[in-house]
C-alpha cells in the first residue's frame with residue numbers, strides 16, 4: 001500500500017531541483033501530481049517523467065506571485081484529479097534576485113498557497129501543506145570564500161532578502177498551523193541545508209566555495225534533492241498525522257552547531 005494512493009498534490013517549483021524530486025517522490029508513492037512552475041518546458045518534462053513511470057500527472061505554468069493564479073492551480077488539481085490533499089509550497093529564487101523579487105516569490109508566493117490552500121483543504125475535510133523554507137529561515141547566512149554579491153545589489157538585499165523571506169515562511173507556517181489545526185489541515189516547513197540543485201550551481205562553481213559550503217554541514221557534504229523530497233513526503237503523509245507547525249531542518253547537522 002502506497003502512502004498516497006488516491007490522493008492528489010500541487011507541487012510548485014516542480015520544473016527543477018527540490019520541487020522536481022518532490023513531484024517524482026509523491027508520484028512514486030501513488031499520488032497524482034499537478035506540476036506547476038513558471039518554466040513551462042521544465043514543468044512539462046517533470047510531468048512527462050511521472051507519466052513515463054506509470055503515475056498520474058499534468059503540468060501547468062504558474063507564477064506564484066499571482067494570487068489568483070495560485071488559487072486556479074489549486075482548483076485545477078481538484079478538477080484534474082478529484083481532490084487537493086497536499087500542497088508543496090516550494091517555488092523559490094536565490095537572494096541574488098534582489099529584495100523585491102525575493103520577497104514576492106519566496107514569501108508572498110508561499111503566503112498565497114497557504115491562504116487559498118488551507119481554505120480549500122478545510123472546506124474539503126483536511127489536507128497537508130509543506131513549505132520549503134531553509135536553514136536561512138532559522139539562522140543568518142554566512143559568506144565564505146568566493147561569495148560574491150552582484151554589483152547592482154545592495155549587500156543587505158541578497159542574503160538579507162532571502163533570510164527575511166525564509167524566516168517569514170517559518171512564521172507563516174506556525175500561524176497557519178495554529179489557525180487551521182482544528183480543521184484537519186496540517187502545515188509544516190522544511191529547512192534544507194545547501195542542496196545540489198541549479199540554485200546553488202553558481203555558488204559551487206567558484207574556487208574553494210563548495211568545500212566551504214560542505215564545511216558548514218557537520219556531515220561534511222551537501223544534500224541531494226531526493227533527501228529533501230523524502231522528508232517532505234513524510235511530513236505530508238499520515239505518518240506525520242500529529243505533526244503540525246514545525247520547521248524541520250534537513251541539513252546534515254547545519255542547525256545543530
Ligand SMILES: NC(=O)c1ccc[n+]([C@@H]2O[C@H](COP(=O)([O-])OP(=O)(O)OC[C@H]3O[C@@H](n4cnc5c(N)ncnc54)[C@H](O)[C@@H]3O)[C@@H](O)[C@H]2O)c1
Pocket residue numbers: 012013014015016017018019036037038039042062063064065090091092093094105106109132133134135191192193194195196197198199200
Ligand atoms: N538548493 C538549496 O540549497 C536550497 C536550500 C534551502 C532551501 N531551498 C529552497 O528550495 C526551494 C527549491 O529550490 P531549488 O534549490 O530546487 O532551486 P531550483 O532553482 O532548482 O528550482 C526552483 C524552481 O522554482 C521555479 N520558480 C522560480 N520563480 C517562480 C515563480 N515566480 N513561480 C513559479 N515557479 C518559480 C523555478 O523556475 C525553478 O523551477 C526554494 O524555495 C529554495 O529557496 C533551496
